[in-house]
Amino acid sequence: DAEETAIALFKTIGERLSYMPDVALYKAKHGLPIEDLAREKIVIEKAKTSAYEAGLDPEYIEDFFVAQISVAKAIQFRCRADLLSQPSAELPKDLNNEIRPHLIRLGDQIIQEIVVHIEKHGSFDRIQFTDFDELIDGKYVTDSDKKLLFEALLKIKKTSES
Ligand SMILES: O=C(O)C(=O)C[C@]1(C(=O)O)C=C[C@@H](O)C=C1
Numbered sequence: 001d002a003e004e005t006a007i008a009l010f011k012t013i014g015e016r017l018s019y020m021p022d023v024a025l026y027k028a029k030h031g032l033p034i035e036d037l038a039r040e041k042i043v044i045e046k047a048k049t050s051a052y053e054a055g056l057d058p059e060y061i062e063d064f065f066v067a068q069i070s071v072a073k074a075i076q077f078r079c080r081a082d083l084l085s086q087p088s089a090e091l092p093k094d095l096n097n098e099i100r101p102h103l104i105r106l107g108d109q110i111i112q113e114i115v116v117h118i119e120k121h122g123s124f125d126r127i128q129f130t131d132f133d134e135l136i137d138g139k140y141v142t143d144s145d146k147k148l149l150f151e152a153l154l155k156i157k158k159t160s161e162s
Pocket residue numbers: 023034035036037039040043068069072073100103
């Protein structure tokens with residue numbers, strides 16, 4: 001049913017966001033800025049290519065990935081703020097060799113799961129926000145983060161046949 005395919009996707013979106021505290025810790029320890037525009041370009045281009053190959057409109061996927069990156073940065077800023085008064089003794093996972101490859105893999109998985117849902121059910125439905133709200137959690141994720149992501153998800157459609 002509609003719930004099953006949507007729930008698989010929502011969990012993967014949540015999993016991608018769950019890496020952001022690790023990214024924040026790595027960047028704080030290395031004195032790196034949170035925003036990396038060159039990396040964002042790579043992530044978005046990859047997503048658009050995968051979307052096109054999967055028969056999804058790359059424009060909607062781009063908007064959804066821009067939303068995911070915005071939320072990823074919001075989480076990192078909140079996390080980095082906390083690190084100022086509560087420094088972590090934890091050794092951060094390596095950003096380039098470990099975390100970024102995971103993020104790319106999860107991005108591809110997100111696109112595949114969007115395709116499965118759209119093929120079966122046409123689009124997403126507002127009533128699925130209840131599940132989305134429950135499955136996207138984490139200390140640094142806010143209600144407005146969730147709304148931003150969900151609105152972008154609602155706009156995703158198949159490529160129109162013309
Ligand atoms: O790769 C990073 O440095 C991240 O912080 C992850 C991410 C993303 O969501 O893909 C988010 C913010 C950066 O500006 C670039 C990419």
